[in-house]
Amino acid sequence: MPFAIAKKTDLLRRFTLLLLLCTFSLLVQAQVITSPDKNLTLKFEVGEKGVPTYQLTYKKKPVIKESKLGLELKDAPSMMDGFTVAKTEQAAVNNTWEPVLGEQKTIRNNYNELLVTLTQKAQQDRQIRIRFRLFNDGLGFRYEFPEQKELNYFIIKEENTEFNLTGDHKIFWIPGDYDTNEYAYTTSKISEIPGLIKKATIDVHAQWPIKTLAVQTPSMMKTADGLYINIHEAALINYPAMNLNLDAKNFKMSSHLTPDPMGNKGYMQTDTQTPWRTIVVSDKATDILASKLILNLNEPTKYKDVSWIKPVKYIGVWWEYFVAGKSTWAYGTETNVKLTDDFTKLTPNGRHGANNENVKKHIDFAAANDFDAVLVEGWNIGWEDWFGNWKEEVFDFVTPYPDFNVKELHAYAASKGVKIMMHHETSGSATNYERRLDKAFQFMKDNGYDAVKTGYVGKIIPRGEHHDSQWMVNHYIHVAETAANYKIMVNSHEAVRPTGLNRTYPNWIAQESARGTEFEAMGGLAPEHTTILPFTRLMGGPMDYTPGIFQTDLSYYGTGNQRVNTTLVKQLAYYVTMYSPLQMAADMPENYNRFPDAFQFIKDVAVDWDDTWVQEAEPGDYVTIARKAKGKNEWYVGGITDENARTATIRFDYLPKGKSYVATIYADAADASWNKNPQKYTIRKVLVNAKSVLKQPIAPGGGVAVSIKEGSKQDTKGLKKL
């Protein structure tokens, strides 16, 4: 048996062990590998009629029962059966790497790999490979299509990867859809989904619910005997996003790719591969949140210079658009406009938010409170009827409204050390955006912008493509890569759900791609929503959730009865529980000025981290996370609960031993809850050390936030130990 051990020090001077175990000639039909810690076992087999199958166990409990692997092709024989094993190769990898921005400074990448080469004899020995990587926290596998005489270009009709589950698990799900991830989560048994899906398919703009029974990934499940299972994908490149077909009687899931206008599901050219299909497994919910499996399965970035990619804490001219008509994106009262119109001739509606005065006010506030940037939406022409008309050219991305002076505002912001964040709403017309992309980015560079929030509200153009189809998947990456050429960071909204591509394209700094804070102003989010998101949406990457709403009762503004369904403190906790290196303080400056003591936490909290400890978690119930600020002896803790009060247990064992630190604890008041007294909170300072344990009551729909810093003698004077 060929056997090699390679030892090397990588550029980051980290230890790398590469163990190759290759069985070139041993052509058995069944193969077994285990995870490095031996907890997980993968069995691969070519069964009857040459159908490839796999199964996965965790601590000897089945996680995925025998499940078929294969793909159907368009106008070509399928890759479903008739396979024999031509070659198997094994490898073991254990190294580390450093993300540009992240939850940890260093990420361990430790897996055992099985690579199976399969041959279809009846198809002139056409070959595919299936590569399995078994980590301690789960499995990743993908199909690979090597360059070969019998396979060059091909079209995927459907990928038929099965995930046969072991029982009627509890599942946190949203309906399968080709265009939107902005659904509210339903928690149910798998068998209950058919009865619930109609109700769960709430109205979302430009949605395209799958007609057959399907749910989206990341799909989070919990078994009756306490196993947590998360199914998603990693490295979604040049391929459509995957939904999961559901056989709710037999607890079987299978891949359902997003089609293009022709109903085709992937245009492929060898040498190529599918994204990784990922199954994260543990008997601890905290392990699911701590998993870096999806990032590990993505390729390292090819960008040579990443020094310009920085974490961003920002405010914006934004939330005011959502509350009771305070102001508007649009400048004119007209409702039928074209880009070719002269927008200086429109009738001003008098409530245009992105005006010079308002933007300067925000710049002043950002500067005074050390924010990096001010997002300004509604600065550019086209908002009078931007929405819902499947219109190709809504925006040009370079022409401001008459009351937004680009040069003047750039100079003003620059004089105060603040950036303005660009906003590129495409209205779903990716066509129009791509046409104008270089000019739009050049305009940004010419005017001092270094980050852009992109938006895809609406039905996609090219018409018939979907937000999650292959063409659009390529589009988002094209935008990220083009932005990188201009050293611009991208924060995409309404794009396809993330799959860890922030490793490969680190300037694609964050995404929305789920039901975020804006929906608090449009019917509200369930208090449990944000205890589910880390187990679902955030498995793929950072989320621009836009937390920080202090004025949660929106009737405060004089109209409407909308309500943000959290306490004020829970909004603070989000800065820790909802990971993103780009974080907004989404409320209006005047509301922060009303609560300066609570606002201090938002000012203090880091957005990039040396390390992370998931302390407590249960999907749908609660999440408590502690993190160490990147390059600083500062730690931040966030804990949230659903609609039920609970007591969070916060440990400090990550603190350097033998030293006391000043912990500032932001807590819900005893009589607070998400719908009563949400703005009542307490702030106390105590001394903590590595042995301290905080038992902190949290209100219904509430949270807790803690900042931990080194204190001077004066700082610590009079402080009690926890």
Place this chain on the structure above:
Amino acid sequence: MPFAIAKKTDLLRRFTLLLLLCTFSLLVQAQVITSPDKNLTLKFEVGEKGVPTYQLTYKKKPVIKESKLGLELKDAPSMMDGFTVAKTEQAAVNNTWEPVLGEQKTIRNNYNELLVTLTQKAQQDRQIRIRFRLFNDGLGFRYEFPEQKELNYFIIKEENTEFNLTGDHKIFWIPGDYDTNEYAYTTSKISEIPGLIKKATIDVHAQWPIKTLAVQTPSMMKTADGLYINIHEAALINYPAMNLNLDAKNFKMSSHLTPDPMGNKGYMQTDTQTPWRTIVVSDKATDILASKLILNLNEPTKYKDVSWIKPVKYIGVWWEYFVAGKSTWAYGTETNVKLTDDFTKLTPNGRHGANNENVKKHIDFAAANDFDAVLVEGWNIGWEDWFGNWKEEVFDFVTPYPDFNVKELHAYAASKGVKIMMHHETSGSATNYERRLDKAFQFMKDNGYDAVKTGYVGKIIPRGEHHDSQWMVNHYIHVAETAANYKIMVNSHEAVRPTGLNRTYPNWIAQESARGTEFEAMGGLAPEHTTILPFTRLMGGPMDYTPGIFQTDLSYYGTGNQRVNTTLVKQLAYYVTMYSPLQMAADMPENYNRFPDAFQFIKDVAVDWDDTWVQEAEPGDYVTIARKAKGKNEWYVGGITDENARTATIRFDYLPKGKSYVATIYADAADASWNKNPQKYTIRKVLVNAKSVLKQPIAPGGGVAVSIKEGSKQDTKGLKKL
């Protein structure tokens, strides 16, 4: 009756008469207007159930019988009936304008207009307008959708404009198709089309024949009593191209728009309009060719500076790719390549056409013979498998093959006063082209290119769109407009058929959009083909037919038995009969060197004109045209015939009276024909004046070409009068 006469001198100091005849209050349901010369009469009526209709007569003979007008909308009440006339307005216009490049220095625009405003009472008084313009040479009309409360955004399901013909006309047709115009023409009776269409639908790459019976425009017909009728469209902007449904029993045609992937046929926002539907009519075939109706219906250009738009006579590294594998577009022997590959590592096939040496040879030849440019195809990476795989990223438009030195060749060409013409083959991936367009054009400017030949060989990406659908119609215009920003001229191949937009976008200097010379190397063209093209394809605008093949028998190259089905002289005649301000001498330099006396005509012939006289014409049989070179006392005449010999009658009555000129007559030899002795010709010089008449025998599949210049005493010495 309000009545106004406005007299003004336009910027070009031409006489303009604008006569407005408005009937604001006279709400009769039937309206009649006549052409300025009274030959044509249009009657518009709102008939039973409020259905709008029109009919057209020429010298009291019906041309179009009563035909319905209207459109169906998607998810909205139709615009087919329920109309009443709200307002009618009439106007008379008679002025002139000067095209940037053209067949005439000055074009007369003389028509009577009827504008009818129609109201649908049952649809909250929803309004449309139908605007008719009746010229001496035919009718143009379009639907207009004014901005109004009841109509903002809408989607066209189908336009149902009828053209009810008067009988079983002779028709020169190609099958209706959403993707290609590159069919051979069939000549038949209308009633014979159903029996012939299967055979006529020959194999063309990426074709999409319409499943129901339909033909393309321009549709050329001749009635039993000698009326010539041509149906096409003008100013195709932001709308899909029109085919014509055919009821071959009742001789009814109706509009059939090209759908998008969703089956929709037009995304509209008021204030907007359809293209013009055009019916050119005459009892003289020559009048059809002389018609400027389609150009007149297009808008003047908005370009402020057009000084950089110049006629182009060019040669190319091109024909050698078509003859017997002399050379190839591709550089490498590999057949599965990606843009991300390192093309310098490919295995050279040794026959790459666009190599430095070959290009320099062409530059030398162009410089020695006063050509403006050398087209070089196959210069850029990606040609190894560019074709037929519906692949999104085939070319990047900026990376040369290793043996093509952009800077060196630019310097070499510039030193000799020659331009290299860029080639952008998109392989049908408009998506990829749009993404890279600005960079591609900037690359051209950086390297001295001022014209580009674009190509769209293959199925369109965005997938499901067609070459002729609204998205692509917008794409071609986007390319032309973007090119204008860089002062680049565009010569598009495989784009939607032209509709006179070279008036509005004069840098869109020519198009292919029909079966051109390349097909002579792939099965051959019928000798009559080029007697039909002026009546069909060229009605819409200039064609880059790429004439000038001297070595017509392609077995000359040692392999194959292909043949260009013309005499050598017919190839010369094409420079006059096939109008384009961009003309290629398509054969290889070595062939021109073999026939320097005949080549002299190509060197001499103008490509931009002060005036044009269509002397003889019959679709499918013959065409003889004389033209005066722009700004020069030189005239050129071209005459061609189909497979039958004939005697062309060439008059010279356009010459200034009382003066003799030297005419050089290039004629088929007595025993020449397209398939025997095609290279036998005579060249003679004679003196001609305005009273001269030349009766010139033309061989089967042959032609005649005449150049007429002022001669010095020495030049004319010994020359006989014609």
